[in-house]
Structures are given as C-alpha cells and as structure tokens.
Amino acid sequence: MRGLSGPAWWFVAGYGVSAVGTGLCYPFLAIYLHQFRGLSGGATAVLLLVLAGAAVPMSVFGGRLVDRHSPRPVAIGALLVQAAGWLLVAVGSGYPAELAALLVIGAGTGLFLPAVIPIIARLSATDAVKVRTMSLRYLALNLGLGAGAGLGGLLLGPAGAGTYRWLCAANGVSCAVYAVIVAARVPLPAGDPALRRARPVRFRPGLSYTLLLVAQLLLVTFGLAQVESGVPLAVRTELSGSTALVGGLYAVATLVVLAGQLPVSRWVERVHKTRALIVMLLAWAGAWLLGYAAEGLAGGSRVALLVAMMVTFALGECAYSPAFYTLLERLAPAGALGRSTGAAWAVFQVGNTAGPPVAVFLVGGAVPFWLVLAAAATLAAGLVLVVDRRMHAAPRPALAMP
Template identity: 80%
Template sequence: MTGRPDRRLTRPAWWFVAGYGVSAIGTGLCYPFLAIYLHQVRGLPAGETAVLLLVLAGAAVPMSVYGGALADRHSPRVVAAGALVVQTAGWLVLAAGRGYAAELAALLVIGVGTGLFLPAVIPVIARLSRNDEVKVRTMSLRYLLLNVGLGVGGGLGGLVLGAATDSTYRWLFAADAVSCALYAAVIAALVPLPAGDAAPGRRRAARVPFRPGLSYALLLVAQLLLVTFGMAQQDSGVPLAVRTDFAGSTALVGGLYAVATFVVLAGQLLVSRWVERVHKTRALITMSMTWAGAWLLGHAAGTVAGDAQVALLVAMMVTFALGECAYSPAFYTLVEQLAPPGTLGRSTGAAWATFQVGNTTGPPVAVYLLSTSVPFWLVLAAAAVLAAGLVLVIDRRMHATPPPVPAPAMSGAPS
C-alpha cells in the first residue's frame, strides 16, 4: 500500500513564494497609478502617456522569450535574481529621473526586467518541487500571494495618493524598487536549487533545440483566447460594459471586483486541491467551460434590470473567479509537461509572451466589440468554448495509446 504523496513545500519554496507576494505589494503600489502619474501629475499628453505604457508592455514580450533561453542555458534562479535587479534599477530611475527621456528609459528597463523574470519562475518552482502535487500547490500559492500583494499594494497606494504630489509618487516608485531588491536578495541567499543549479554545461544546454510539438502550439493558441477574451476582458471589458450597456455606477464596478477578489482568495487553495487530483488538461477544459458559463450569465444580465441584473453580474464574477483559481496550477503544469526536454525556460517564456500579447490586445478588443452590434458576451463565451475544444484535442493526444511495437522478424529457419 503506497502512502499519500508529501504535499509539503520545502523551505526554499516557501521563501520563493513569500518573496513573490512581497514583491507584488510593491507592484500594486505603482502599476495601477502609473497612467495617472504620467498623464495627470506629470501633465503628459494622452499620446505620450500611451507610448510610455506601450514601451513598458512591449519590452516584456521579446524579453520573455530571451529570458526563457537564459533560464535554459543558465540557472533559472540566477536569471530571476538578475531580472529583479534590472527592475530595481528601472524603478529607481523613474523615482529619481526628470523629463520624458528618463521616464522612457525607466519604463523600458522595467519592461526588460519583467520580461526576463517571468520565464524563470516556473523552472524555479519545478526544481523546488518534489512531486506534481507540491508543484501545483506552489503555483497556487504563488497566484494567491500575487493577488493578495496586488490588493494590499493597490489599497495602500490609493490611501497614500489621496492628496498626492509628484514627490509622493516618486517615493512609491522607490518603495517598489526596494521590494524588487529584497526579493532578489531572498532568492540569492535563501532559495538554493537542488543539485544541478549550476546547469550541466552551458554549451550542451545551448545546443538543445526548441521544437515544440503540436500539443504545445495548441496550448498557446488556447491561452491567447483565454487571456484576450477572458482575463483581459474581466479587467477592461466588464467594467466598460457595466458602465455603458448596463448604466451601472462605479460603486457597482468596484463591488463586483471586490467579490471576485474575495472568491480568488478564499477559493484558490481549495480549487488547487481539486486540480492536483485530475489531469491538467481536464482542469483547463473545466475552467474554460466555467468561463463560458460566466459570460452567459453576463449576457443574461442584459435581459433584466434592477436587483436581478446585479445578482446575475455578481454570479458572473463569482463563477469567473472560481474558474480563474484553476488557471495557474493547471496551465503552467501543462507547459512543463509539454515542453521538450531541456527547454522549460523557453517554453515558459513563449507562454508568458503569449499572455502579454493577449493582455495588451484585450482592452482594444473590448472597446471595439462594445462599440458595435456584435453580442459582446456571446463572443467571449464562444472564445472560451473554442479554447476548451483546443485543450480537448491536447487531452486526446496526451491520452492516446501508442501503437504496439511490432516484434522483430526472426532470421533464418528453425532448426
């Protein structure tokens, strides 16, 4: 009789995810208020503000791919710590610099550091996890602490910036730099990887080709659909639809997001226990269909008014948030399972780059859809169903029984 798998995180894994949460507090202090600072406090025109924000987001996409290659050739721990040092430098330049050129350089450096950091996260977690159950739990804790950190940081930032001056913003940027530097120090001092951290020869690792198969390519397409028509719409399309199509108040929008945040915080570890027990393709299919159901609730909310409409919108956000709890542990475990040997960094980097593309294109897609007669909620639901179909193909391929190997032919006649 076999015992139950050990689900306990190692001490280095705890330090890694705890540091992630602390760094997320710094992110929450600054990211939600960057556009406000640049446009209203600094007085930059809308076009120049948009360019700066696009530089920040755009730099992360190619650097995610490059960072993944670095994580394959070198220690992902070293890549992660170095990337955080780069982010620290960017936030310090933004805190101390003056003028458009300094802000452009700062946001470019921050984007580069962010892109380099993200593809190292999953390889570090994979190396720190003794089995798949621990891996799923660590990814779930990372996502949970990310949300907690962003919420705490955003709340503190909102309080501090109630009557803010230029110098107040700069102190917050410096605080984010400190959070990045602290996390880099934690990784360097307290997150040793198991034997092999130094990578078994750079030249040998560099020659491993990155040739993802069909299943991995389908997974990236599914992710692009889920982010563009899912996560990005929750952040941009939902508030816009509530305000324009439903004539809802900003208080309603805030309340809906408070509900979703509470569901993620309360349900993340419970959902991850379920994800541990099922195949990750089936967890991702269930999540996609759950999101489709959430968007159908949004469509139904457009057919009623008053308290019934509010109730359906709340149900939509609860349903979406429950599905979201499965995303990180299921998706990135699949990335590891489908990555060709020796290419986990590049596979993760490609996944992060796809996420960035979907997250960047999602808001303009929302604006376009809501400005036309296209049924917004039904389009989102259809995209979720299509993503589920793509993952179903992956599931069938992963569970296909390999054909029997024919026995070798006997040479010569029997004696």
C-alpha cells in the same frame, strides 16, 4: 501547505513582497503620467506600450538564458533590473528618462517571468507539490497586489507626484529585497544536467504545446484581459451600471479568488491538468452567458446575475495558474523549459496588451460582447480537449516484421 520545502516558501514569500511593491505604484502609473506629469493621452499610451512591448522579446530571450545557464541567476539579475527601472522613475525627470525607465522595467519583467516556473519545478518533488506552490504564488500575487494598491490609493489621495515617486522607490526596494531572498534563501537542487549544459538543446515545440499556447492567447485576450477592461466598460455603458457596482463586482471577485484559491488547487491536484483547464474555460463561457442574460433584466435581478458571473469567473481563475503552468512544464520539450515558459509569458503579454483595444472594439458592436467572450472560451476549451486526447491516446502497437 504539505510538501513545500523551505526554499519554496521563501520564493513564494518574496513573490508576495514584490507584489506589494508593484501594487503600490503600477495601478496608478497611467494616472501619474497623464495627470501628475501632464503628458498627453497619446504620450502616456506610448509609454505604457513600451513597458508592455519590451517584456515580449525579453521573455523569449530570458527563456534562452534560463536554459543555457540556470533560472536562479536569471531571476536575481532580472529583479535587480526591475529595481533599477523603478528607481529611475522615482528620480528621473522628463519624457526621455521616463521612456528609458519603463523600457528597463519591461525588460526586467520579461527576463524574470521565464525563470519562475523552472524554479518552482526544481523546488517541487512531485506534481502535487508543484500545483500547491503555483497556487500559493498566485495567492501571494493577488494578496500583495491588493494590499499594495489599497495602501497606494490611500497615500496618493491627498498627495501628488512627489508621493508617487516615493512609492516607485519603495517598489524598487521590494524588487531588490526579493533578489536578496532568492540569492540567500532559494538554493536550487544540485546535480541538474541543465546546470552543466554548455549549449541548450534545440527548441522544437510539439503540436500539443503549440495548441496550448493558442488556447492561452484566447483565454488571456478574451478572458483575463477583458475582466480588467471590457467588463467594466460593458457594465458601465451597455448595462448602465454605476462605478460603485463595477467596484463591488471586483471586490466580490477578489474575495472569491482569495478564499477559493487553495480549495480549487486541491481539486486540481486530483485531476488531469487538461481536464481542469477545460472545466475552467467552460465555467468562463457560462459566466459570460450570465452577463449576456443580465442585459435582459433590470434592478436587483441584473445585479444578482452580474455577481454570479464574477463569482463563476473567479472560481475558474483559481484553476488557471496551477493547471496551466503544470501542464506547460509537462509539455515542454526536454531541456527547453526556460524557452517554453518564456514563449508562454510572451503570449500572455501579447494577449494582455491586445485585450483593452479588443474590448473597445467589441463593446457596443454588432455581435454581443458577452457572446464573443463565451465563444472564445469555448474555442479555447476545444483546443485543450485536443491536447487532452493526444495526451491520453494509447500508443500504437508496433508492426510485426514478417
């Protein structure tokens, strides 16, 4: 894509390599712990919560490190921590070893995420280049996860725990390879004052930044996380859909994201990022209303509406990464981009962790599941609209002194 520097291409390519490794084993982690290792459902849930929970405080801590030092060494160290964690899963034996391994992986993930946006910001000469780089990162993530999950599923089909351990080792290697790529091929521009700052400035988030994070909590908890948890449950139980239908809907959504990411990002380049987020959230609200309408139909008409729902949601999703993180970088207090992105990633982890139990509570509840999701998307759009009005408000003229 136009304007990307060599280091930016290397950073995105490394992201894709690491995503392939993640896809090899992360989607099958619960299956490995519960079926191959024989852990109870409760013990498996505890381990998965440790993995997600460790990332939340470490995202905040990682943001502080980014602001105090530089995002590049933080990213390299975090990737090596992740590599160590996955290798510990591969060689460890017993519940304590697995607990320690997932704690290490969660900590490494939390440390890495706050460094991503600052690195992209440093490597991007303009907002347009920033949008393109973030779009390519999201595309590399989806391609890598899909390719890795497909290969992992094929390899695990006729095999067992031993094969899964090798896949975890491969993921550890992919993290280490990415660390080498960042160290050798992703130099950051010199002369940034942040590199010379002895102590970071005080983090004072403004109202617009805070509203954006609240909107993110809503769009993750009642949007992105529901696509992974609530939508399959609702289609299977409330709409009597088959597992083949659920799989087909995800295949459609994945294809739409892969085909639509770059065209949508070009649109995001041309509009204000708040407007892009508002359109995205309203598209999601419309998608959930299609799901609600599908409850009143049957047969091919129901399937058609569900496909339209997933297509609409996926097109909106294509705007999320380039619009949200570009806007986040713009609203971050001066000298506190690392802590700003660290807080945003912590909010993302909280929403992603809360999403599945929220789905279990909502599906089959008194209020239709789809209407709750549509209301949450609309509320998030309203919060972003407030941010938009604040960003476009004309400055008040100074009062003349008598």
